[in-house]
Amino acid sequence: MRPVRSTDWFGHPRGLSVLFLTEMWEMFSFFGMRAILVYYMTKHLDMGQEYASLVYGAYAAFVYLTPIFGGVLADRWLGKRNAVVIGATAMALGHFMMSSEALFYPALVTIALGNGLFLPSLASQIEGLYRDGDVRSKSAYNIYYVGINLGGFLAPLVCGTLGEVYGWHWGFAAAGIGMLLSLVIYLAGRRYLPAEPARGAAMRASRPPLDRAARDRFALLIGIAAIVVVFRGAYEQNGNTIALWADTGIDRQLASGWVIPMTWFQSINSLAVFAFTPFLVARWSRLARRGVETSLLGKMAFGAAIVGMSFVALGAVAAWNDLHGTRASWLWLFGWFLVFTVGELYILPVGLALFGRLAPDGFRATSIATWFFAGFFGNLLAGALGTLWSSLAHGWFFVLIGAVAGISATLLYMLGRRLGDVERHGSVEPAMVMTR
Structure with a gap:
């Protein structure tokens, strides 16, 4: 896969800034919703603490499970770009669904499914921004990581404060707006991202045997x-x-x-x-x-x-x-x-x-x-x-x-x-x- 050609921003391809901002706002929505979730269940929905903890654990668990299947769908059929767009749209919808008590469980499922398409498909595009041997690629993930944690830092301050002071639904709405910003940034900057790799039979033919x-x-x-x-x-x-x-x-x-x-x-x-x-x-x-x-x-x-x-x-x-x-x-x-x-x-x-x-x-x-x-x-x-x-x-x-x-x-x-020193066998x- 050939890297995308673009004028550099801050010494790196423009695509890295696009992915940085996309992930920053996605993490803002994810951690903003997570910061108020257990409070919403125990204080607004009047759930018992034991049951609320089980629901929280099950939701967080499926956030980790869905990327396994989402990555397969992106690699074999959808493509990374389509997976990111579909996933971001589903996550934004899920956050706004949280404003309705009747849609609480469907909203959690929708967010988890959208995350499954979004999470593995976005970060995996970083590698395609650089040519083989480009020394800048070694620091790309560190820069990307700053965006992740910037969103995680801002989320409880904004979504948490809105939810705690003005009502939990305002916190979920702020998380949904953050997800929409993530989607808009990705769509606006996708021309700076690498081309889609081979999928389907071509991908399987190039894979070495296990x-x-x-x-x-x-x-x-x-x-x-x-x-x-x-x-x-x-x-x-x-x-x-x-x-x-x-x-x-x-x-x-x-x-x-x-x-x-x-x-x-x-x-x-x-x-x-x-x-x-x-x-x-x-x-x-x-x-x-x-x-x-x-x-x-x-x-x-x-x-x-x-x-x-x-x-x-x-x-x-x-x-x-x-x-x-x-x-x-x-x-x-x-x-x-x-x-x-x-x-x-x-x-x-x-x-x-x-x-x-x-x-x-x-x-x-x-x-x-x-x-x-x-x-x-x-x-x-x-x-x-x-x-x-x-x-x-x-x-x-x-x-x-x-x-x-x-x-x-x-x-x-x-x-x-x-x-x-078994890990010395690798080189990443x-x-x-x-x-x-």
């Missing part, structure tokens, strides 16, 4: 994905029980008398990603130049351990405040998000890079689909664990979640010790992108 070595790699990836399922059972509490605790267990009042909106805490994660990613990338690069490079599985184990310890520490804070009948200071939750994000950056982007690095030739999309499949089962587990929020003391609940993350850290460490640079 030999024994490739099957062994897939077996390894499936094993790693199974461990990541356990980790995500803890990680995905971020938008579920953590959001509930921000409402009921945190003193959000400042000295001036102003109360911090509970949805704003969901923006800290993206803010911390902005702050910490340059330092982590620089540190890893500096160590690599000195010949000291931790295996990717080792980094993932370290990240899972950090996330586990952060939950245990949060459990101690929650237990102390429950014992004294008080609410924890908002600074505790702010600090938790910072530590939590450091752990996230060691495992999720690194894990995505590992799956790209170990993917057999011609099967990279299938490998990435395996990563998304881990997200599907992980969110189901997170929803099931979230049902314990109302039956356990909050301190013990957070300790339990920390133990779940700790189990995944132990398993990743053991796997890394056994396999050694780690892509620091936010994963859902």
